[in-house]
Amino acid sequence: MDFQRLILFGALGMVLLLLWQSWLEYEADKNGTSFNAATSAQSATTQGANNASGASQADDVPQAPTASAAVESTDIPSTVPVSQSLPAERRVVVETDLIRAEIDTKGGDLRHLSLLTYPVSLEEPDTPFVLLNDKGADLFLIQDGLLSADNDTPNHHTVFSTDRENVTLAPGADSVEVHLDWTSEEGVRFRKTFTFFRNSYFVDVTFTVDNQSGETWSGYRYSQILRTQVVEQSSGLGFLTRLPSYKGGAIFTPEDKYQKIDFEDMYEANLARPTPSGWVAMLQHYFVGALLPDAGTGYEFYSNVTNRDTGPRYLIGYKTTQPTVVPAGSSQELDGEMYIGPKETERMIKADNQLELTVDYGWLTPVSSPLFWVMTYINRVVNNWGVSIILLTLLVKLVFFPLSAASYKSMARMKKMQPRMQTLKERFGDDKQKFQQAMMEIYKKEKINPLGGCLPIVIQIPVFIALYWVLLESVELRQAPFALWIKDLSLQDPYYVLPILMGASMFGQQLLNPAPLDPMQQKIMMALPLVFTIFFLWFPSGLVLYWLVNNVLSIAQQWVITRKIQAADSNSNT
Numbered sequence: 001m002d003f004q005r006l007i008l009f010g011a012l013g014m015v016l017l018l019l020w021q022s023w024l025e026y027e028a029d030k031n032g033t034s035f036n037a038a039t040s041a042q043s044a045t046t047q048g049a050n051n052a053s054g055a056s057q058a059d060d061v062p063q064a065p066t067a068s069a070a071v072e073s074t075d076i077p078s079t080v081p082v083s084q085s086l087p088a089e090r091r092v093v094v095e096t097d098l099i100r101a102e103i104d105t106k107g108g109d110l111r112h113l114s115l116l117t118y119p120v121s122l123e124e125p126d127t128p129f130v131l132l133n134d135k136g137a138d139l140f141l142i143q144d145g146l147l148s149a150d151n152d153t154p155n156h157h158t159v160f161s162t163d164r165e166n167v168t169l170a171p172g173a174d175s176v177e178v179h180l181d182w183t184s185e186e187g188v189r190f191r192k193t194f195t196f197f198r199n200s201y202f203v204d205v206t207f208t209v210d211n212q213s214g215e216t217w218s219g220y221r222y223s224q225i226l227r228t229q230v231v232e233q234s235s236g237l238g239f240l241t242r243l244p245s246y247k248g249g250a251i252f253t254p255e256d257k258y259q260k261i262d263f264e265d266m267y268e269a270n271l272a273r274p275t276p277s278g279w280v281a282m283l284q285h286y287f288v289g290a291l292l293p294d295a296g297t298g299y300e301f302y303s304n305v306t307n308r309d310t311g312p313r314y315l316i317g318y319k320t321t322q323p324t325v326v327p328a329g330s331s332q333e334l335d336g337e338m339y340i341g342p343k344e345t346e347r348m349i350k351a352d353n354q355l356e357l358t359v360d361y362g363w364l365t366p367v368s369s370p371l372f373w374v375m376t377y378i379n380r381v382v383n384n385w386g387v388s389i390i391l392l393t394l395l396v397k398l399v400f401f402p403l404s405a406a407s408y409k410s411m412a413r414m415k416k417m418q419p420r421m422q423t424l425k426e427r428f429g430d431d432k433q434k435f436q437q438a439m440m441e442i443y444k445k446e447k448i449n450p451l452g453g454c455l456p457i458v459i460q461i462p463v464f465i466a467l468y469w470v471l472l473e474s475v476e477l478r479q480a481p482f483a484l485w486i487k488d489l490s491l492q493d494p495y496y497v498l499p500i501l502m503g504a505s506m507f508g509q510q511l512l513n514p515a516p517l518d519p520m521q522q523k524i525m526m527a528l529p530l531v532f533t534i535f536f537l538w539f540p541s542g543l544v545l546y547w548l549v550n551n552v553l554s555i556a557q558q559w560v561i562t563r564k565i566q567a568a569d570s571n572s573n574t
Contacts, residue, residue, distance in 0.1 A: 386482025
């Protein structure tokens with residue numbers, strides 16, 4: 001097998017690999033990825049009808065741990081139907097330097113959150129991106145509350161009271177608080193406190209239990225994310241569209257590490273996973289809502305699906321497994337934290353709990369993570385992600401320079417041998433075995449590695465795919481401009497200039513390579529630049545920029561090496 005055929009197979013292999021990834025994503029979306037829930041009780045069950053205190057109970061409230069919780073159960077139908085629209089009361093609006101949030105006194109839920117520094121699109125730079133939302137078909141909000149055996153405890157159906165309406169982070173202040181209050185019939189006072197911080201997407205949510213009754217209070221804390229599944233229309237031409245980013249639940253535990261729990265998983269079986277630490281989250285492209293329980297407290301991750309027949313609502317969250325006991329006349333706090341915002345790696349690393357794993361680069365994470373780290377440091381200097389990609393490409397070429405140089409030297413020698421190869425082909429005619437033997441003898445004599453021409457392509461494939469996932473998953477590159485018409489490196493070139501230039505560079509590379517002896521191979525090789533151009537039309541412009549620059553650098557390197565070999569041959573002949 002000659003080297004041209006290997007080059008062909010290498011290029012086609014890269015295409016097939018990307019198509020295979022696309023097929024996997026399609027199958028995952030169609031069938032879901034199954035998981036085995038831990039053998040325990042169903043985490044979300046019916047707790048009764050509305051009580052006199054105003055803390056209504058429904059099938060979307062998790063069950064407090066009891067002595068019978070170790071008995072495996074089946075799905076319990078809802079006895080309190082979930083309405084099509086979420087009930088609401090009065091809103092408290094909170095604004096910091098990074099977010100604008102809305103808290104509803106109905107349950108004390110975090111119902112709405114806008115990211116002030118992230119525009120919804122380049123066409124609407126003054127409209128912030130909305131991450132949490134309680135209106136329309138695409139619901140995404142956070143609910144939390146307390147659980148107890150006697151139900152005399154506020155949950156996310158309880159109506160709280162507050163004297164706040166509009167809260168703004170004051171200049172020079174590091175944080176701002178919102179207090180919500182509710183008192184049980186027995187005289188237990190509950191205060192739910194939201195704390196928002198400057199230059200942060202972390203939010204502290206603390207329940208303070210002030211027991212002024214004559215009895216000991218005992219209860220548990222829970223926090224959950226409610227999400228609906230909305231199927232997004234893909235752009236592009238069928239399989240040529242970019243791969244979809246994951247949208248669904250995820251958990252992290254010390255035992256199982258990072259694990260996706262998608263909507264199909266939650267629909268098929270309720271999650272019930274005891275763990276000493278970790279986090280639970282809902283992910284979408286570039287953004288995440290994560291619940292971070294108080295460290296040192298054992299708890300259980302759970303999931304539930306309500307409103308199954310008319311429009312499923314997916315719940316995933318955690319509840320503590322050890323009761324908080326508050327004697328009469330004393331008070332106690334139950335702490336929790338959440339991260340709601342972009343998947344900014346540096347911000348999430350500060351949490352020190354593996355939250356950065358939500359930036360999922362897939363199976364090439366060992367390659368993608370270093371690439372992104374290098375790009376980040378380059379960008380701090382040049383302040384342009386497009387220039388950072390160009391400089392990263394240059395660094396990659398420098399790292400693999402010895403291998404590339406050896407490959408191009410081999411290809412230059414093979415191009416020099418083309419007349420001799422053609423003579424051999426004419427001599428042996430259809431006797432391919434004798435032709436191959438004679439050709440290998442020439443390769444051995446001239447010290448030519450016929451496989452050397454494949455190295456540049458083989459080297460590029462993992463870097464190419466790794467960079468693809470960096471561009472797809474890194475929010476830092478969302479709406480990142482380069483120059484001129486390239487306003488967003490994470491999107492396709494709107495005028496297809498870069499793909500066309502990339503195709504032209506591939507054609508230029510072929511002119512420097514020895515032409516295949518087989519006419520059919522010649523036709524296929526000549527068609528490859530066109531095929532790749534069409535394929536790259538819908539790729540992120542940053543990825544096409546990388547490939548284009550890599551091709552240009554390869555052409556320059558190969559041209560210099562070829563000229564040196566030709567000059568050396570001329571000097572030896574004189």
